[in-house]
Amino acid sequence: MCSEINRHKNGTEWRNFYGRFKGKSLSPAQSEALLTQYEKYSLENISWDENPQRKKIKLSEIFREKSVWLEIGFGGGEHLIHQAKLNPDIGFIGCEPYQNGVAKLMGKLSANPCQNIKLYDGDVRNIFDVLAKNSISKVFLLYPDPWPKKRHHRRRFVTQEFLAPLYETMKPGSILRIATDIEDYVRQALQEVPRAGFQWLAKDASDWRTPWQDWVSTRYEIKALKEERTPHYLTFIA
Numbered sequence: 001m002c003s004e005i006n007r008h009k010n011g012t013e014w015r016n017f018y019g020r021f022k023g024k025s026l027s028p029a030q031s032e033a034l035l036t037q038y039e040k041y042s043l044e045n046i047s048w049d050e051n052p053q054r055k056k057i058k059l060s061e062i063f064r065e066k067s068v069w070l071e072i073g074f075g076g077g078e079h080l081i082h083q084a085k086l087n088p089d090i091g092f093i094g095c096e097p098y099q100n101g102v103a104k105l106m107g108k109l110s111a112n113p114c115q116n117i118k119l120y121d122g123d124v125r126n127i128f129d130v131l132a133k134n135s136i137s138k139v140f141l142l143y144p145d146p147w148p149k150k151r152h153h154r155r156r157f158v159t160q161e162f163l164a165p166l167y168e169t170m171k172p173g174s175i176l177r178i179a180t181d182i183e184d185y186v187r188q189a190l191q192e193v194p195r196a197g198f199q200w201l202a203k204d205a206s207d208w209r210t211p212w213q214d215w216v217s218t219r220y221e222i223k224a225l226k227e228e229r230t231p232h233y234l235t236f237i238a
């Protein structure tokens with residue numbers, strides 16, 4: 001992930017995005033779920049095209065719940081649904097640009113609807129643009145893309161380009177959870193996240209080794225465990 005802003009010849013802006021929007025073809029059931037369900041859950045008016053002035057959105061008009069939590073890159077959405085069901089009084093924004101992930105979640109939501117979820121199928125930076133300061137009460141960044149090559153570390157989420165606007169959108173005293181199985185990602189997170197204003201809450205090693213009490217393993221965590229990589233659970237306060 002990287003956040004340079006570029007300009008087309010006609011003056012319009014675009015951002016570099018190094019993730020994937022599309023993977024292998026969707027199954028007929030996934031396409032159907034995406035077509036019939038997504039609109040119901042969509043957080044509208046936040047893409048650059050639809051909202052060129054990047055007007056702030058009013059969360060109180062979108063959610064009847066008072067507090068709003070954000071999951072960045074929800075993958076197949078297993079953790080997002082788990083948290084939304086566990087916390088019916090919280091509104092959830094799930095952000096995932098990868099269409100196959102969104103389609104997977106749509107399949108789950110058509111079988112098991114969740115009223116307190118809204119989705120955005122694009123780059124989370126577009127959400128930061130339109131969220132008011134101090135509006136989000138908890139953020140989950142679970143197994144973000146590792147970008148293992150050194151020259152690609154600047155694409156990681158744990159860079160100031162992502163962390164500074166994230167910090168602005170979070171309420172003072174709110175919690176940022178990061179899970180990763182990549183040791184070098186932990187190093188960069190512990191260096192960069194505090195630089196953005198957060199404080200790491202760990203007191204001893206058990207803090208980052210022990211999953212959160214309300215945790216459910218994501219697809220990437222299951223893969224990491226199978227491949228014998230160690231999950232790290234980092235908790236920061238804004």
Ligand SMILES: C[S@@+](CC[C@H](N)C(=O)[O-])C[C@H]1O[C@@H](n2cnc3c(N)ncnc32)[C@H](O)[C@@H]1O
Pocket residue numbers: 001019020072073074075076095096097098101122123124125142143144145146218219220221
């Ligand atoms: C390694 S996957 C982890 C998925 C899921 N959290 C899990 O643990 O199974 C990282 C996810 O982050 C998403 N992602 C990448 N760049 C993003 C961005 N700029 N905004 C939001 N999500 C992004 C990817 O599409 C991908 O699904």
